[in-house]
Amino acid sequence: MIEFNPCVIPLNQKTTEATGNGWTIEYEYFDCRCDVLACLTYTLFQQNWHQIGLGHLEQGSVLELEFHEAPKKCVLYDGYLTVITQGWHFHLCIEETIGGPNSETPLEVRQQRLINKGAFYRRINSEGEPHSWGIQFWNGAGEKVMTIFLPNPYVEDENLLPDGKANFSKLELYKQLREIYVLGTKEIPFTKNPFKCSYIAVCTSGRCYPSRKWQPTFDALSAAVEKAGLDIEVRTTGCLQVCKLGPVAFYSDDKTWYSRVKPEVAKKIVNEHLVEGKKVTEYIYPPV
Template sequence: MSEFNRQVTPLHQSAKEPLPSGGWIEFEDFPTTIDVLGSLLYFLFQDHWQEVGLGHMVDGSVLELEFPQPPKIIRLYDGYLTVVTEGWHMHLCIEENQGGPESTTPKELSRKRLVSRAALYRRFNPRGQVRSWGIQFWNGAGERMMNVFLPNPFVGENEDLLPENKPDLRKLGLYEQLREIYVQGSQLIPYETNPLKRPFVSVCRSGRCNPTRNWQPIYEALRSAVAESGLEVDVIHSGCLEVCKLGPVVFYSGDKTWYTCVTSELAQDIVYEHLCKGNKIKSHLYPPAKDL
C-alpha cells in the first residue's frame, strides 16, 4: 500500500461550460486518486453532513437529498463508497470495482464505472454572478455522475432566498477550504491517513441464501478477538458479501479476503492467525486456495 500523502498536487486544469439559457459553469478539476477522493468524501459526509446536499442535476430535473443526521454507514467495499442514512443510501465507485471475490467485472466496465474526473464548480447567471457552488463527478465514459451541493450564501436556513444584497458569505467557507486543499494544494488534507482505508472485518447477515445461519455469534467472536488482540480494525456486519450459499461469510478489507462457512472458533482464528500474523486460513478461503 502506497504512503498516504496529505499534500494534493494541483492539476491546474479548469474549464468553462456555457449554459443554454445564458451564463456558464466554471469547473476546477482536482485529482481522482483514492486518497484524494476518500478523504474528500469522508470530510463532507462525516464531518460536514449538515452543510451539504447530494443529488443529480440535468436539464429538466434536479434531485437533491439532505442529511437529517449523521450517516449510519460510510464504508468502502469493492470500489464502491456506500453512504447510508435513515431514509436513503448512495453508492459511488471511487476505486476499481472487481466484482466480488471472483472478479466478475470486466476491465472495460470497471474503468467505465470509476470516477475519472472530479471538479469544484461555480454556476454563473447571464449577468456573470455566481449563484451556486458544488462538486461534479464524471465516470470513465465521460458521463456526469452525482453532484455534491455546497452551502449557498443566497439561501437561508428555511430554503428561502435571502435579499440580493445580504448574502450570508460565511457559507462560502466550506467551498474555499475545499478549493485550498484539493484544487490549489495550499492546505493539507485534514487526516493523517485515508479514513476510508481504515481496515474492517465484516460478517454477512443476509438471510437471503441461508436464513437459518446465525451470524451473531461470529460477529461477537470477531469483536472479542479484535479487542483482545488490540488491533485497530473495525468489526461490522453487512448485507450480501457476494458469496452465496456458503455462509456465514466473513470479509477482511485489509487484503480483500473472503472466508466461507465461518464458525465462532474459525472467526477467532481469522483474527489471531490472519489479521495478527498474516497467515490466511486456506481451508476456508473463497475462492478456494489454488495450492490445495
C-alpha cells in the same frame, strides 16, 4: 504500497459551459486519485453532512437529497464508497472495483464505473455573478454521476434571501476545500486514507440463508479481536458476494473472503490469520 501524499498537485484546468439564458457553469478540475477522493468524500459526508446536499443535475431533471442526521454508515468496500442514512443510501465508485472474490467485473467496466474526473463548480448568471457552488463527478465513460451541493449564501431554509441579504460566510466550506483540492495551497488534513482502516466484516444479507445467523459469528470475532488486543474494527455489512455459503466474513487488509464462518472458525481466523498472518485456507473463498 503507495505512500499517502497529503499534497494535491493542481491540475490548472478550467472550462466554462453555457446553460442558456446567459448563465454559465465554471468548472475547476482536481486530481481524482483514490486517496484524494477518499479524503474529500470523508470530509463531505462524515464531517460536513449537515452543510451539504447531493443528487443529480441535468437539463430537465434535478434530484436533491439532504442529510437530516449523521450517516449511519460510511464505508469503502470493493471500490465503492457506501453511505447509508436513515431513509436512503448511495454507492460511489472511488477506487477500482474488481467484482467480489471472483473478480467478476471486466477491466473495461471497471474503468467505466470509476470516478476519473471531478471539478468544483460555480453557476454564474448573465451579470457575471456566481449564484451556486458545488462539486461535480464524472465516471470513466464521461457521464455525470453525482453532484454535491455546497452551502449557498443566497438560500436559507430552501427560500431565496431578499436582495442584499446574502450570507457569504456560508462560502467558507467551498473556499477551504478549493484551497486544498483545486489550488493545492493547503495540505489534505489527513495522514492516511480515512477509509483504509483495518476491519473484519460479517455479512448480514438475507440473500444467503446461513448468513441470517450472523450474530454468533460477529460476537465471536469481536471477543477474539478484543482478547488479542488488536486494533481492528469488527463490523457488519451487506452482501459480500458469496451467497449461500454463510456466515461470510471479509478481512480488509489483504482482501480475504471467508465462508462458513461459525463461531469456532471465527476464533481460528482471528488467532491464526489476524494475529499470526497465516490464512485459514480451508475456509477461504474462492477455495485455494
